[in-house]
Amino acid sequence: MTRSYSTQAVEATEPVPQRHLRAVPAGTEPRGFVLYVGIDDAKAAAAGTDLGAIVEQLKKLTAQLVPTAETYAAVALAPAGAGGRDVDVVRLALQDPSALAKHRQAPEPEPEKRAGVVIDLSRKRLVLDEETAGVTYKEFELLQYLVLREGRTIERAELISALWSDSDDEDAPNERTIDVHVRRLRSKLGAYEDVVRTVRGVGYRFDRHADVSVRYASTPSPDFF
Known part of the structure; x- marks a missing residue:
C-alpha cells in the first residue's frame, strides 16, 4: 500500500514595525510646531x-x-x-x-585650575598664572610695600611719605595719585585684583591669600623695618 504525504508551505510573515509615538496628554490637540534652525x-x-x-x-x-x-x-x-x-x-x-x-x-565642567600669583620680591617681578605681568617700577614698589607689611592697613599718607619721599614739591603726589596707582595695579592683577584690599576711609592692605606666593629676597628689603 502506497502512502502519499503532502506538505504545505507556510510563508513566514515579517512583523510590522510599530511606529514610536510620543505620549500626548489626553484632551490636547496640535496647534503648531517649532522649527529650530542653527545658523549664525x-x-x-x-x-x-x-x-x-x-x-x-x-x-x-x-x-x-x-x-x-x-x-x-x-x-x-x-x-x-x-x-x-x-x-x-x-x-x-x-x-x-x-x-x-x-x-x-550634563556633568558640570571642572573649574579651570589656575597657577595663581607669584610676587617675586627678589627679582621685582609679578607673575600671574605663569605669565609675567607688565607692572611699572612704582606699581611694584607699591605692591611690595603692602606685602612686606602683611595684615596692616597702610594709610595713603604713609605710602606717599615712603614711596615718594624724594619727589620735588612740584611733583609730590597727593592721595588721589595713590588711588590712581592702586587702580592701575589692580587692573593688571585682573582676576586677582583683591590681592590689594581697600579699607574705606583709611587706606590699603595686603592679607594672606591661598593662591598667592611671595618670594622674598635673600637679604632683607631696604624698606622692611
Missing part, C-alpha cells in the same frame, strides 16, 4: 543672505502652503564663542524643554 550671521553671509531674509522666506512659504497660518519668529541669542552644534545652542537659548533637560543632566 557668518554662515548666512557666506551663503549670500542674512537671518532676516531667511525668516521672511520661511514665512512666505508657510503662507503659500496654508494662507491662514499664523507665524512668529524669535532670534536665539547666545554668548559669543559658545561651543557645540548651532542647533543645540539655539534650542537651549530658546528654552526647548528636552534641550534644557539634557543640559541639566
Whole structure:
C-alpha cells in the first residue's frame, strides 16, 4: 500500500514595525510646531543672505502652503564663542524643554585650575598664572610695600611719605595719585585684583591669600623695618 504525504508551505510573515509615538496628554490637540534652525550671521553671509531674509522666506512659504497660518519668529541669542552644534545652542537659548533637560543632566565642567600669583620680591617681578605681568617700577614698589607689611592697613599718607619721599614739591603726589596707582595695579592683577584690599576711609592692605606666593629676597628689603 502506497502512502502519499503532502506538505504545505507556510510563508513566514515579517512583523510590522510599530511606529514610536510620543505620549500626548489626553484632551490636547496640535496647534503648531517649532522649527529650530542653527545658523549664525557668518554662515548666512557666506551663503549670500542674512537671518532676516531667511525668516521672511520661511514665512512666505508657510503662507503659500496654508494662507491662514499664523507665524512668529524669535532670534536665539547666545554668548559669543559658545561651543557645540548651532542647533543645540539655539534650542537651549530658546528654552526647548528636552534641550534644557539634557543640559541639566550634563556633568558640570571642572573649574579651570589656575597657577595663581607669584610676587617675586627678589627679582621685582609679578607673575600671574605663569605669565609675567607688565607692572611699572612704582606699581611694584607699591605692591611690595603692602606685602612686606602683611595684615596692616597702610594709610595713603604713609605710602606717599615712603614711596615718594624724594619727589620735588612740584611733583609730590597727593592721595588721589595713590588711588590712581592702586587702580592701575589692580587692573593688571585682573582676576586677582583683591590681592590689594581697600579699607574705606583709611587706606590699603595686603592679607594672606591661598593662591598667592611671595618670594622674598635673600637679604632683607631696604624698606622692611
